Amino acid sequence: MAKKRALVTGITGQDGSYLAELLLAKDYEVFGLVRRTSTVNFERIRHIQDQITLISGDMLDQTSMTRALSDIRPQEVYNLAAQSFVQTSWTQPVFTGDVTGLGVTRLLDAIRAVDPTIRFYQASSSEMFGKVQEVPQTESTPLYPRSPYGVAKVYGHWITINYRESYNMHCTSGILFNHESPRRGLEFVTRKVTHTVAQIKLGLAQELRIGNLDAQRDWGFAGDYVQAMWLMLQQDTPDDFVIATGTTQSVQRLLEVAFGHVDLDWNKYTVQDERFMRPAEVDLLVGDPTKAGQKLGWKPAVTFEQLIQMMVESDLKLLKAEHGK
Ligand code: NAP
Numbered sequence: 001m002a003k004k005r006a007l008v009t010g011i012t013g014q015d016g017s018y019l020a021e022l023l024l025a026k027d028y029e030v031f032g033l034v035r036r037t038s039t040v041n042f043e044r045i046r047h048i049q050d051q052i053t054l055i056s057g058d059m060l061d062q063t064s065m066t067r068a069l070s071d072i073r074p075q076e077v078y079n080l081a082a083q084s085f086v087q088t089s090w091t092q093p094v095f096t097g098d099v100t101g102l103g104v105t106r107l108l109d110a111i112r113a114v115d116p117t118i119r120f121y122q123a124s125s126s127e128m129f130g131k132v133q134e135v136p137q138t139e140s141t142p143l144y145p146r147s148p149y150g151v152a153k154v155y156g157h158w159i160t161i162n163y164r165e166s167y168n169m170h171c172t173s174g175i176l177f178n179h180e181s182p183r184r185g186l187e188f189v190t191r192k193v194t195h196t197v198a199q200i201k202l203g204l205a206q207e208l209r210i211g212n213l214d215a216q217r218d219w220g221f222a223g224d225y226v227q228a229m230w231l232m233l234q235q236d237t238p239d240d241f242v243i244a245t246g247t248t249q250s251v252q253r254l255l256e257v258a259f260g261h262v263d264l265d266w267n268k269y270t271v272q273d274e275r276f277m278r279p280a281e282v283d284l285l286v287g288d289p290t291k292a293g294q295k296l297g298w299k300p301a302v303t304f305e306q307l308i309q310m311m312v313e314s315d316l317k318l319l320k321a322e323h324g325k
């Protein structure tokens with residue numbers, strides 16, 4: 001039997017790399033849409049690069065998507081591409097709206113034109129809940145985004161539902177809460193903390209400059225969350241699903257666990273810095289993954305403490321290799 005084909009946008013990102021590994025393990029032919037950059041940034045997929053096919057394309061360029069879909073003829077498309085850093089969305093609001101919001105419509109419309117039977121996954125975000133209207137947040141919690149990124153994701157979420165309802169397409173939206181890993185970008189708070197903690201432990205840095213310590217997030221492991229993405233596209237009926245751990249931790253708790261893992265006192269090394277405060281904050285995110293548990297049989301395996309310890313260990317290893325320690 002011919003292998004199933006999947007196209008992943010954002011394959012060079014954190015989730016794209018874990019999802020590509022999962023799909024390969026499930027014997028898919030995996031294709032990734034990658035944008036042109038002046039330097040190659042394939043670090044996260046280098047270990048599987050000979051097993052996947054990369055296609056040139058951009059979320060700003062619908063022609064490139066139509067061409068990719070016509071050439072590949074995938075059965076499944078996972079849209080993970082986005083300008084995904086919330087802080088940057090205040091300095092680049094129009095660009096964020098174009099890539100993270102309108103980009104979804106470009107891709108959906110390319111699918112509609114090439115093959116409307118393709119199953120589509122949209123990477124929606126808990127950031128859409130923003131100023132939360134209820135705790136915990138479920139699939140039916142009203143949305144109240146608090147950043148240009150959150151607003152763009154609301155657009156992407158609703159256009160996914162709209163294509164499902166207008167054209168009867170298999171369009172599914174995963175509302176994923178924060179998920180992290182050793183492959184997380186260095187600008188996000190978990191990785192910034194674990195990387196700096198490892199630097200301090202090895203004598204390569206003296207302090208950690210940080211923003212709001214009171215913000216609370218529902219943090220899970222990216223490796224667990226990509227399994228939910230795949231499970232969603234195996235359902236007969238497209239739907240929306242919240243993917244979360246159901247527990248929440250503060251940024252201060254993150255510091256305690258990360259510094260504590262290497263026997264350091266976070267208080268001695270941490271400096272609050274206005275530059276990392278946001279014009280509008282999302283104070284408390286905690287998701288209710290009951291529906292995903294019941295319908296997908298999904299549940300997270302890695303705890304918050306295990307996740308942060310895994311990330312600190314990985315950063316220690318990385319830095320020791322880089323600095324010959
Ligand atoms: P990430 O590491 O920032 O990866 C983003 C990916 O999008 C990268 O591969 C990037 O390519 C690609 N991309 C950006 N602009 C593009 C463009 N114009 N055309 C084509 N590709 C473009 O993000 P992530 O953490 O893996 O998240 C994956 C998706 O889930 C994103 O949509 C994010 O918004 C969403 N999400 C993430 C979380 C989370 O906690 N991680 C939670 C909810 C939702 P380059 O390598 O070239 O930059």
Ligand code: G4F
Binds near residue numbers: 126177217
């Ligand atoms: O790690 P963060 O930058 O992630 P944020 O804003 O929650 O967004 C991530 O998760 C979303 C899901 O809800 C995704 F959709 C999105 O793409 C991205 O993956 O910040 C987390 C919290 C914020 O409240 C921020 O104010 O940490 C607080 N924080 C405190 N000090 C900091 C810092 N965040 C960063 N990045 N850097 C700091 O120094």
